[in-house]
Amino acid sequence: TVGNLLGRSPRLQHIDMGDSSVVDDKVCFHIGTNCPRLRTLSLRGSPQITDIGLEDIAMCRVLQRLDLSFCHLITDEGMVSISRNMPELQLLCIAHCTDVTEEGVQAIAKGCRNLVYLDMAHCRRITDRGLRSVLRHCPQLAYLDVRGVNNLTTAELRRAERQVQEVHGLPWKDVIATDLISTVDTPRFRIREQFD
Numbered sequence: 001t002v003g004n005l006l007g008r009s010p011r012l013q014h015i016d017m018g019d020s021s022v023v024d025d026k027v028c029f030h031i032g033t034n035c036p037r038l039r040t041l042s043l044r045g046s047p048q049i050t051d052i053g054l055e056d057i058a059m060c061r062v063l064q065r066l067d068l069s070f071c072h073l074i075t076d077e078g079m080v081s082i083s084r085n086m087p088e089l090q091l092l093c094i095a096h097c098t099d100v101t102e103e104g105v106q107a108i109a110k111g112c113r114n115l116v117y118l119d120m121a122h123c124r125r126i127t128d129r130g131l132r133s134v135l136r137h138c139p140q141l142a143y144l145d146v147r148g149v150n151n152l153t154t155a156e157l158r159r160a161e162r163q164v165q166e167v168h169g170l171p172w173k174d175v176i177a178t179d180l181i182s183t184v185d186t187p188r189f190r191i192r193e194q195f196d
Helices: 002-007 025-034 051-057 076-085 102-111 128-137 154-163 175-183 187-195
Strands: 014-016 040-042 065-067 091-093 117-119 143-145 166-168
Touching (some): 025 051, 051 076, 076 102
Parallel strands (some): 040 065, 091 117, 117 143
C-alpha cells in the first residue's frame, strides 16, 4: 500500500500524487507521519482530501511547495492548519478550492510570510480583505493568480499590480482579450489596432 511505501521512505523530498482519485485523508496521514523532509507535494485534483488530511500534511514543517488545486473539500480550517505549521512555504496553489474564503487566505498570509507564488484562481469567496492581507504580510510575493475571483475591487487589484511582479486575472490586462484583438479580423478590431 501507499502507507507501507511511504513508511520506508523517510528521506523523500518530492511527491507528486496529482490527479489521483485514490489519494484521501489516510494517504495524507502517511505522508505527514513518514515524510519529515518533504519539500514539494502535489495533491492537485484529489477529490477525497479534506481538512483532516491537511492537518496531517501540516506535520511536514519544511514543506516549500504545495499544490492543492481542485481539492474541492478543503476549507478555511485546512488553510489554518497549513498557516500554523509551514513557515517555509513558498509556493501554494489553491485554485478552484471554492470553499476557501478570505479567512483562510488571511491565515495563510499571516503564517506563511515567505510566499513567493500564490495561485488562488477561481476561489470565488475571497474578497479584498483576503488579498489585502496577502499583500501586507507576504512581501516576497512575485506571482499571484486571481483569475475568476470576482469579489476583488479595481483598487485592490491595482495595488496588487504595483506590488507583485506577475499578476494574472487583471481585467485590463486579460490575455484572452489581447489575443482576440490580434486574431479577430473585424472592422471594430482593426480600428482599435490602429490606435494602439
